[in-house]
Amino acid sequence: MVHPQKSGESLRMRETMEMTPGCLQENGMSQVLNLVLEELGLFYHRDVNGLGVLYSLLQAPWLQSLLKVHDCLQQYIKNRPMPVVAKARVLSSEVADVLRECSPSSETRELRKLLRGAHFKALLSAHDTVAQKDFEPILPPLPDNLPENEEALRIVCLVKNKQPLGATIKRHEITGDIIVARVIHGGLADRSGLLYAGDKLVEVNRVPVEGLEPEQVIQILVHSEGTIIFKLIPIGDRSVSSHTMLFVRAMADYWPQLDPSIPCADAGLPFKKGEILQIVDQSDALWWQARKVSDLSRCAGLIPSNHLLKRKQREFWWSQPFMSHSCLKASQLSTIGEEEDMRIDEKCVEADEETFESGEEDDFCGDGQGNIIAGFRKSMRLCRRKSHNTQFSCYSRCPSTCYHTMAAPYEEVVRYQRRPCDRHRLIVLLGPSGVGVNELRRQLIGLNPSTFQSPVPHTTRHKKSYEENGREYFFVSKETFESMVYSHSLLAQMDDQMAGENILFESGIDVGDGVGICARQLAWKGITGVRTHELKPYIVFVKPPSRSCMRQTRRNARIITDYFVNMKFKEEDFQEIEESAKKMETQFGQFFDQVVVNDNLEAACIQLMSIVRRAQDEPQWIPAFWICSDSQ
Numbered sequence: 001m002v003h004p005q006k007s008g009e010s011l012r013m014r015e016t017m018e019m020t021p022g023c024l025q026e027n028g029m030s031q032v033l034n035l036v037l038e039e040l041g042l043f044y045h046r047d048v049n050g051l052g053v054l055y056s057l058l059q060a061p062w063l064q065s066l067l068k069v070h071d072c073l074q075q076y077i078k079n080r081p082m083p084v085v086a087k088a089r090v091l092s093s094e095v096a097d098v099l100r101e102c103s104p105s106s107e108t109r110e111l112r113k114l115l116r117g118a119h120f121k122a123l124l125s126a127h128d129t130v131a132q133k134d135f136e137p138i139l140p141p142l143p144d145n146l147p148e149n150e151e152a153l154r155i156v157c158l159v160k161n162k163q164p165l166g167a168t169i170k171r172h173e174i175t176g177d178i179i180v181a182r183v184i185h186g187g188l189a190d191r192s193g194l195l196y197a198g199d200k201l202v203e204v205n206r207v208p209v210e211g212l213e214p215e216q217v218i219q220i221l222v223h224s225e226g227t228i229i230f231k232l233i234p235i236g237d238r239s240v241s242s243h244t245m246l247f248v249r250a251m252a253d254y255w256p257q258l259d260p261s262i263p264c265a266d267a268g269l270p271f272k273k274g275e276i277l278q279i280v281d282q283s284d285a286l287w288w289q290a291r292k293v294s295d296l297s298r299c300a301g302l303i304p305s306n307h308l309l310k311r312k313q314r315e316f317w318w319s320q321p322f323m324s325h326s327c328l329k330a331s332q333l334s335t336i337g338e339e340e341d342m343r344i345d346e347k348c349v350e351a352d353e354e355t356f357e358s359g360e361e362d363d364f365c366g367d368g369q370g371n372i373i374a375g376f377r378k379s380m381r382l383c384r385r386k387s388h389n390t391q392f393s394c395y396s397r398c399p400s401t402c403y404h405t406m407a408a409p410y411e412e413v414v415r416y417q418r419r420p421c422d423r424h425r426l427i428v429l430l431g432p433s434g435v436g437v438n439e440l441r442r443q444l445i446g447l448n449p450s451t452f453q454s455p456v457p458h459t460t461r462h463k464k465s466y467e468e469n470g471r472e473y474f475f476v477s478k479e480t481f482e483s484m485v486y487s488h489s490l491l492a493q494m495d496d497q498m499a500g501e502n503i504l505f506e507s508g509i510d511v512g513d514g515v516g517i518c519a520r521q522l523a524w525k526g527i528t529g530v531r532t533h534e535l536k537p538y539i540v541f542v543k544p545p546s547r548s549c550m551r552q553t554r555r556n557a558r559i560i561t562d563y564f565v566n567m568k569f570k571e572e573d574f575q576e577i578e579e580s581a582k583k584m585e586t587q588f589g590q591f592f593d594q595v596v597v598n599d600n601l602e603a604a605c606i607q608l609m610s611i612v613r614r615a616q617d618e619p620q621w622i623p624a625f626w627i628c629s630d631s632q
């Protein structure tokens, strides 16, 4: 990580800072911010943590528009018209009196007629009201005998449009009052700044809510049109809003409609593993509010907090049959944006944190720890069907992403832009054996050998009959390998006991200035092994096309099994590829930066070329710890 140089506070910036307030007014706030933006732009291409966020905030169109409004107002304050007299109406009658005493002429008659005109008098009255700044309504004085403990009422008027109100209500467990349970970030209620969690509802559209069920209050809202008037008692001790700006990658799927514990399913935000979320509110220990980065214009939705999600994975999802939670049709999902009005939030969400923090480390995957996924590593080159049964039974024992998602349901991410002087990101082509990862890698290297290179890993295991030293692996002794690790000439080290009879150490992804492309059927350990801050891998999942497309495109293709036996693809091979792909997506989907369907080889290559270019040249979300590690 590059720190801004001490002397990096440039002249331009200092000039900006030294501007006097008067000067700011003259040049305009937006101009000053533009200077700040330019300044930030210099740092943007270095991976200084947080700068990307600040940069996009300052560039946000809404901020720019607000600044323009601010500038216009400043301009107006400077040049605002000042009344010459505050009492033009009095002056006008004085002039009329003077005119009456003058010798009559057609001009004086005309002028008197004008001054006496009702419209002109009304105009002058309006002028005087503005000149005297007499805008406030005159309120009657407060009665002297007001009781001290009278609760202040607030009347909130919101205009109903197509958007949801973005708030939930619930019945207070003790008092039985209907209270605002939650205000959803970015929703109408939040933007109004008039409704807060804890406010007690007294009336909704003049209907007293005392004694009503939350559902009945919702019905009043549903049937009201246009303006909604709330009479409420504001919460006395309003906690300071804890809006956060944290970006995370979801490491698991979440379907609020299937979650019995969510306080309000309609206010939930469904997400899929791998999606990037912006967490905007963490004030509730159990239910955070978040938006999808792919759709920041929407208001936020509820997601389980880190702790809660871990507990859910254990208690709820994992008790479901294989894949059931991810088989939901899109039409079954509803997001808050598609719903109307307020939500009912009846369930008490203030659970004791200790209840879900205990026992987190339980192993729910039987002998878990990577074994269940090691089966995916097998290649068609390595005795294709031998471990099929073991693999399946292991898998069905633990249908979800198991212990690793347990450890981190969300992974904090930051926006990263590779600098020209930085090492190229390693491109990892990941896919089920036989889908064509090696073919795609060969094609890319063939198309541009000066840019793309394929690292040959080092291993300490024995060479197989068909392997050649330097082609599949460099076969080295344990001593040599250890000394290479010691001298840091190997970038990533993997230890996979399932890959062969001996311990396998894979690494050696040193491709100089080129773009390293590594094609693998990696297992869990393999993926975590390459996910290092040095390699900053960009993982592309190569997905098989439909069965009929595979039949057609692979008509003349050959698979290479163990001992170099060339075979035509059979139906069962396609089936195995499909099944493997599904399992890989279920297990590793959260790590995929891109998915390429390998239907037509040429088209897949072109798509891959553009993906690789963007991975190197455009800002991408990467785990935050890769950047932290850089700065150490």
Ligand SMILES: Nc1ncnc2c1ncn2[C@@H]1O[C@H](COP(=O)(O)OP(=O)(O)OP(=O)(O)O)[C@@H](O)[C@H]1O
Pocket: 379, 380, 381, 431, 432, 433, 434, 435, 436, 437, 438, 439, 440, 519, 553, 554, 557, 558, 559, 560, 598, 599, 600, 601, 602, 604
């Ligand atoms: N899009 C495609 N159209 C037609 N044939 C393809 C396509 N992609 C790959 N193939 C062919 O499929 C066969 C298997 O491809 P490849 O060797 O790349 O598989 P793989 O995913 O690397 O699996 P393994 O690691 O087991 O070799 C090869 O003969 C390859 O030429």
